[in-house]
Amino acid sequence: MEQNNVQRLPAEQLFQKEIDALIAAEKDPVPTGWRMSPRSVRTYICGGKVGGMEITPKYIGQERLVEIAIATLVTDRALLLIGEPGTAKSWLSEHLSAAINGDSTKVIQGTAGTTEEQIRYSWNYAMLIAQGPSLGAMLKSPVMTAMETGTIARVEEISRCASEVQDALISILSEKRISVPELNMEVPARKGFSVIATANTRDKGVNEMSAALKRRFNIVVLPSPADLEAEMEIVRTRVEQQAGNLDLNAALPAEEVVEKVCTVFRELRNGETLDRSQKVKTTTGVLSTAEAISLLCNSMALAGSFGNGQIADSDLAAGLQGAVVKEEEKDSLAWKEYLENVMKKRGSRWSGLYRACKELNQ
């Protein structure tokens, strides 16, 4: 099939079967504009069993946060997901809209170059000049389409947009309509319309969101995984999924490998060892769970393409070096300190990785 050649399928296609099963088994009332009840959305995100079908958990973490997010969307409030990079904000946002609307593709990617037109509407200028303003010449933004269809629009990395662009959202979220003076018309939002925005806590201060805009969102803060076990579980599941997509020709990372990567990441991120007995210098990088996942996939690719298909310590060390040392001098020192003071003393289980890392970090 043609679909199989797509690099990354949208969530609703990837998990089509699960969504269908949930819709088929629906027992609770479904809000207007939704395809399934809030409870089914929760099952889709957090996992469970429906009519003999196992629903894989998409978000591994506090179920309560997912509930708050879903409940927010039921009240037709906009939802703002905030968190450190790599805490599955976009992931959750994509799956929420996939489950609620069966369509996660109405996305605006917030960048410094995003303009107000991209939030509202713009024109096909050739047609505009040829025919004058007409519906046909209008290019609707994903937000406008979502309003018309009563579905959910996603705005990624909202805090990267300039503040006037952010402000364009205020009137949309409070009036729930977009006026098009050129055509002398107004597009009202149908029931079911809402916005899921994501913002990065590390980007604070780049374009701080105004109080007026913040007030129009219910804010849910997504935390970093609470403990090593939770983080390992997330990493394991996601690596499995990605590896399946990428045909990496390598064995899935062993439990021990996942544990080592997560341990190193958590310790450097929190500035102390897991048993809290020792302080550790933190590095400039975020070292998010998402990075741990891509690091392992990378190592798998290395092992698959140049090694024997098993992730070796040298593959892992290369990945760690790249993830940890972002700003050469400072991070390199912190990493060296960590290797000598923490990893070296961990005994034989870690000695292979220690030597490989030490060799690379000269």
Add this chain to the structure above:
Amino acid sequence: MGNEPFFFGIRHLSPAGAFYLRRFLDEKRPKMVLVEGPDDLTDMLVHLQNPDTKPPVAVLAYTKEAPVRTILYPFAEYSPEYQAVLWCGENGAECRFIDLPTEVFLALPSVEEASQGEEERFLVYRALDRRTGEDGHETFWERTMEQAGSAEGYHQGANLFGKSLRELTQGKDSDWEEILLREAWMRKQIREALGDGISPEEIVIVTGAYHVEGLKGWAQEPSQEEKERLCHLPRVSANHTLMPYSDYRLSSRSGYGAGNKAPAYYALLWKALLHHAPMETAYHYLSRIAGYQRNSGSPVSSASVIEAVRLSYELARLRGGRIPALRDLRDAAVTCLGGGDMASVSLAVADTEIGTKIGSLPEGVSRTSIQEDFYRQLKELKLEKYRDITAQDLALDLREKRNVVTEKSAFLDLHRSFFLHRLRVLGVSFVNEKKRQQENATWGEQWVLRWTPEAEIELVEAALKGDTIVQAAAFHMKEQADNAGSLPLMAQMIEDSFLCGMPAAAVYATDMLAQRSVDAVSLEELAGTIQRLSAVIRYGGIRQVDDAPLLPILEKIFYRACLLLSGACLCDDNASGAVADAMQQINAAALSHDFLNEEAWLSALWQVADRDDLNAKLSGFAAAILLERGQMNTERLKREVLRRLSFGTPAELGAGWFEGLAMKNRYALIARLSLWESLDNYLEGLDEEAFKRALVFLRRAFADFGAKEKDEIAENLGEIWNLNGSQVSEAVNGALGEKEMELVESLEDFDFDL
């Protein structure tokens, strides 16, 4: 079965339970209500029914003899038991408590020691949490029971919950024996109540839902064994009292029956039930949080509150509920009012959920006499406003106020001070004395007062020691004095009795002290005692307490200290510091009181200063004291220096002596040129080995001299060597050169043990 009493199973501290119980009672109109609670507390019912009793209150039962054991039965306004008691008062029905009497409870072996985590029922709770996906069984209970729509629903639900929990856990928990015993006792009480000519259907029995199944077999004749057991229960003699309780304490002792985590929130639930509008709770809760946020400076709009209410409803609906539970409300508050950040609303949440309410009791109700005394004095001394959960500062000025009319108000602060010190001695945590800022501000005291239910409990515990605060404090101090191991501790008791304005106690402790001081004690102990007694005598005047009985004691101890001095100076350098401190203290006392035997002290000092066989440092120190007091003249000092530093005396002894001499009145030393001349001569005369040895000790002696002092010494030396003073100073104070460093380093290899 027409002949059954009605069992109404409840959960303690449950608003819905209280509400539906009242409705149930209104409907059944029983003649008698039996409530789970120690049966010897039945005399407390009148006080609980008194309209001036404002919950939260608690009944405290305590053993009359040490070690004191206590148990608490807290009642909030929404305790079903409390409402049952009130209902009986309002409707003329008889009310009885039917559980084991407190005397037995307090005598039963304590089961608290078993770790909670191992108990079967906690495993059941945890399994329940997992099943429901809630954050704890509190939430489960709230969603299922507190939000029950009808009396019948609550009734059945509670009974089912109790029954199931019982089936799952029976015989497995460590308190199972106790539960069986209690239920046997309650069954007996039910039978006895029926014996009074009331028919079963005229009785309603209010107990924890858990016990309902255990009480149903009440009609069966108990086995012989059970009868025996009930007749021979262990007992200790116990008292009980009603005391005000606080929301805070209800929340901090959470655990089934003893409290809950959010007493103020539960009070909101109760109010909403009374208004027949269970939805109200959400509005009140979220508005209160918004109000708190506004007061503390973060603006919260009404629109956000409305959004929060809507979100909480949706969250409840996701869980299949109609009404938001506390968990939904809190999450909605965090999301909509706190920007997703718990920390920014945590104070508001604590304030709204826990609250600061303190219960109150009508005057004279069921207090122990010591509580009576406490409240009377609180009123008399105008301290009532300090009886508050928030800590408040109180500054006292003990001096007589001359601009007021009555003597009472002139010495108000002094009497307050006595009162507070007595409470302090008794260990009542209501009072906390701040450390005095200035050593000599004897007329000022700083206190921090904060009333907590714990303080009330401590007060009640003090009832064992006496009927009034003064009596209890006196008894306590007597006990302390009898058990005090060391003299300074006794002197502390004496000081305390002066602070408390209790001369009789002071005399008692003083007598004890007089007896003990004859026994072998160290100089340090004596000195500590002398210092405390001296302080009492010097500053006692402001407290209007007669210090006459202390004078002979101090005199006696002082003389003893003089006699012991030279013996104590026979010690090594490690011990010499403590002895020097003691000498300092004794000397200070000698200077402050002219009734002390000065002559004995001086001759003791002379003896130490003159003798060569004592610790050289202490001899030096004694000389320093004599020098300071003008007893030793320059001539004598010079002679002493020459003698101590003469050739043949080991260098460390000489230097040690000088170190002792330099511990006091340095300026007097610096000013004496002849002294430095002698020192110079001494050093000149030493051979290299001895010089190195002396150098180390002298260096130590001068180590804590300041730069200015060193300057002045340099000037002296300059004069002796006919050099410019500032040049010498530069050489002395300046950093070491390379060559000098080498020399210093070579000293490291020097073997001082030779």
